[in-house]
Amino acid sequence: MGIKHGAPQVPSPLRVIIYFESTGWFNTTTDEKTNEILPQLNxxxxxxxxxxxxxxxxxxxxxxxxxxxxxxxWHACFLYNVPDLQTVADMTHSFRATGLDMYFRLEATVGRPFFLLEKAE
Structure with a gap:
């Protein structure tokens, strides 16, 4: 029998992992990468x-x-504390709004700190 506990509590701030995948990046020139894509990504x-x-x-x-x-x-992932769900949506949307979604794919997953390794304050 497992340990009994209540439902997980949604943390504030949210713990978010963003998976980052290069997609169309591989079909671009060095000039496009250097002068267009990387400056926009930065x-x-x-x-x-x-x-x-x-x-x-x-x-x-x-x-x-x-x-x-x-x-x-995914090629890389980024771990953030994010204030709220709208901010997460804004972060992923920033790739659509700038056209970076032609070169990269983002996927955000919301979770919480793992209770056995990180204690709530």
Missing amino acids: EVIQQWKLNGSELLGTFDRDILTAGPAGNTG
Whole structure:
């Protein structure tokens, strides 16, 4: 029999992991990457710093992989504390609004700190 406990509580701020996959990036030229795509990506990431989100960490799989993401469906992930669900939606929408969704795919998952490793304050 498992441990009895109540329903998980939705944290505030939200704990969000954003999976990042390169898609159309592989079909672009070096000039497009350097002069168009990367500056736009950097601008969007800088804007995320202003929306009340806190970057907790990142993880890039590129040490032992190259090319398309494969079965995992992501190249990197970003772990954030985010103020609310609308901010998460705004973050993913920023890729649509800027056209970055032609080159990258984002997927956000909302969770909470793992209770055995991170105690609530």
